[in-house]
Amino acid sequence: MIGQRIKELRRGKGYSISKLALLAGVSKSYLSYIERGLRNNPSLDFLSRIAEPLDTTVDFLLNEQVKTLFQDTNIDEEWKILLNKAIDNGMTKEDFLTLQNFIEFKNWKIQNS
Known part of the structure; x- marks a missing residue:
């Protein structure tokens, strides 16, 4: 910790x-x-x-x-590579949360159209 x-x-x-x-x-x-x-x-x-x-x-x-994080979860190898690549390219936790919020909003909009 x-x-x-x-x-x-x-x-x-x-x-x-x-x-x-x-x-x-x-x-x-x-x-x-x-x-x-x-x-x-x-x-x-x-x-x-x-x-x-x-x-x-x-x-x-x-x-x-x-x-x-990588040892205690069932994240497959592809996800590990994607996450590491995003981090290496400068993606922050805030960026990830923004993207996640956008996807949730997009899905909500589709469900409520």
Whole structure:
């Protein structure tokens, strides 16, 4: 879990939640929610702010989460390739959600015509 990874790195640096939040310029309460697993999808902006004072990278923070996504689900190989290609081409979670919302709207419109 990403929150656990952040917590371990923070403790390894000897930082309190307050100290890391101050160094990263993020909300102490939001950081606490992430660490406790009450929020599970921090933005890339948040992760990049946290990564710097922890002397790590966003990739490192996300690595375990991405591996878990592919290992714990029944995503076939074609989906993995498509997802990786989209990410490599710069697609963000927000882009994906926008596309998903468009498809839902399109399907709704077809059903209600």
